[in-house]
């Protein structure tokens with residue numbers, strides 16, 4: 001029998017759109033018991049919000065998130081906001097007993113992440129941090145091969161998350177480039193994804209060394225339409241402000257299991273739009289993934305006879321690959337938005353079947369600890385242990 005899960009979304013920009021689509025698609029493609037009801041959308045700009053709600057089918061709109069999180073007709077609070085707002089909203093939602101689907105990165109600091117986890121644990125709700133790339137079928141395949149021992153003992157992780165949307169010095173000073181709203185630059189925004197994947201595929205991180213770099217220190221103030229990846233039109237302001245986050249981050253880590261890893265995160269990799277790659281090398285083989293070819297996993301097996309060894313490309317679109325059976329026949333590839341649908345499906349199942357879902361606030365806190373240790377290392381020039 002189908003039940004309802006009434007969702008409130010807070011935030012209506014890039015992630016608001018990705019999440020709305022996921023709530024809509026989940027029950028169409030997957031067999032879930034509770035069907036999401038898009039109850040209320042919350043944002044500050046009334047006119048933009050009205051159009052957003054109409055387009056995606058949100059029943060109502062509201063400009064005050066405090067009213068939304070305590071509504072009796074809301075079961076789930078979806079936090080699609082910039083990270084400086086996560087802690088306050090998540091804590092209030094948890095105290096009101098709502099399940100929480102929260103965008104990454106979890107929070108600005110370890111202290112905030114700890115407060116969120118504490119509130120969620122006290123409330124006995126389902127809580128999830130949306131590191132959506134875990135739910136690409138090819139990434140799930142990587143995990144499966146590791147669990148099956150096909151890679152053997154892991155020696156190396158190499159992650160690089162590269163974008164280029166702020167190479168132009170005239171790209172405006174949007175919220176991603178200010179410490180008070182973003183906390184960090186690509187170190188938190190992009191490395192958080194890579195650290196989450198490394199936790200998922202390799203294991204916990206014990207120590208961190210990190211170097212950050214700044215290339216463009218001042219930028220024109222943004223116009224109203226500016227946002228992530230979007231300068232918001234051609235009119236460049238004559239007023240400038242200071243960029244207060246790093247432009248690139250290079251981190252190296254020791255894992256608790258003895259593996260070592262490197263993480264590169266930048267928005268200055270000309271020509272790389274959203275290139276999220278990792279490589280894993282072990283005693284029995286190797287793996288490589290590139291989000292720009294997200295249906296594929298590269299796999300090398302050392303266990304095969306040497307004359308046939310080499311990296312092969314597996315197209316992760318067989319019914320035996322995670323999630324794919326519910327979409328299309330083999331070879332009919334899926335895209336970025338599907339990873340969000342998969343996350344929503346697993347989140348709803350976790351609620352219905354009272355299962356835990358990962359990454360949750362506990363995993364988000366662990367990730368935040370690694371990133372914060374990275375910043376401490378960049379400031380001090382020393383290796384920093386991660387206090388798990």
Ligand code: SOE
Pocket residue numbers: 104163189190228274
């Ligand atoms: C901007 O760098 C951004 O939108 C990130 O915030 C997302 O998490 C990433 O998936 C795409 O790029």
